[in-house]
Amino acid sequence: MQLVIGNKNYSSWSLRPWLGLKVAGIEFEERLHNLYAEHAREERLQWSPTGKVPVLLDDDLTIWETIAIAEYIAERFPLAQLWPQDPIARALARTVCAEMHAGFAALRTACPMDVRSRHAFELTPEVAADVARIVALWADCRERYGIASSEGEFLFGHFTWADAFFAPVVTRFVSYGIEVPTEAQLYMQTVLALPAMQEWIAAAELEAWTAP
Ligand SMILES: N[C@@H](CCC(=O)N[C@@H](CS)C(=O)NCC(=O)O)C(=O)O
Structure with a gap:
């Protein structure tokens, strides 16, 4: 499972699923993306149809809205009691x-x-x-x-x-x-x-x- 996130200083939406996964002790690969790099939007569009982060990639599944990422993680890891x-x-x-x-x-x-x-x-x-x-x-x-x-x-x-x-x-x-x-x-x-x-x-x- 991979979580694409934006700059830790600025990306409030990225902090949310990252924090949930970390506190719950769920293993994931973090992919840090610079929101302000040249061609950053084009790069984000590879992962997300909205061109926004965070994005959760799990095998063939892509989830690009934070609230949906939260629901998916809670369903996949019920013992975490998120x-x-x-x-x-x-x-x-x-x-x-x-x-x-x-x-x-x-x-x-x-x-x-x-x-x-x-x-x-x-x-x-x-x-x-x-x-x-x-x-x-x-x-x-x-x-x-x-x-x-x-x-x-x-x-x-x-x-x-x-x-x-x-x-x-x-x-x-x-x-x-x-x-x-x-x-x-x-x-x-x-x-x-x-x-x-x-x-x-x-x-x-x-x-x-x-x-x-
Ligand atoms: N509704 C989205 C909002 C995500 C969002 O706005 N992410 C910002 C970073 S915090 C982003 O990717 N901005 C780049 C852009 O708008 O082009 C969610 O809940 O995940």
């Missing part, structure tokens, strides 16, 4: 992943992932609204399934796809100095403390490629 076992929790985890996949345009546009940098940033009302929604969503999931349970500090107790989907938001809050309540900070620390997250951040810091 979705919560409880059907109600699982439905909520899928809902927040879908919300992340489709939403938060203001935050994503104003604060593109840039793991190794720190930017002075003034919140606009639109970004502030996205941040408030994310903070509320994290608190809701953690109150119901995280902190209240004995399973752990993640959104649904143990690590799930929901945490992978919000991991690039955690790095954005750090990079752009976005202040959040203590509870949200504790959640961010939980994500940042993952050895796989540290590995990604270290690689992003060392990456020589820069965006134009």
Whole structure:
């Protein structure tokens, strides 16, 4: 199984399946692609009909949307429990992943992932609204399934796809100095403390490629 990913410093979509696979201890071959190289789009079109990454290649199968990659991995490796076992929790985890996949345009546009940098940033009302929604969503999931349970500090107790989907938001809050309540900070620390997250951040810091 091969996962084609973009620059670790910039590619938020790539971080999500990479992190899920790593935390679950699933073996895969990583193929790192420079999104900004000359002819990069042509190169990506070899693997993906959309010309975007991440792309999961498994024998003859190609999956080019992050949410579909997540579902495929969860089905192929059920013991990894990348979705919560409880059907109600699982439905909520899928809902927040879908919300992340489709939403938060203001935050994503104003604060593109840039793991190794720190930017002075003034919140606009639109970004502030996205941040408030994310903070509320994290608190809701953690109150119901995280902190209240004995399973752990993640959104649904143990690590799930929901945490992978919000991991690039955690790095954005750090990079752009976005202040959040203590509870949200504790959640961010939980994500940042993952050895796989540290590995990604270290690689992003060392990456020589820069965006134009
Ligand atoms: N909907 C896609 C989005 C993937 C995406 O936008 N990937 C970016 C890198 S983070 C990309 O490949 N950009 C290159 C381009 O748009 O040409 C997914 O969920 O995987």
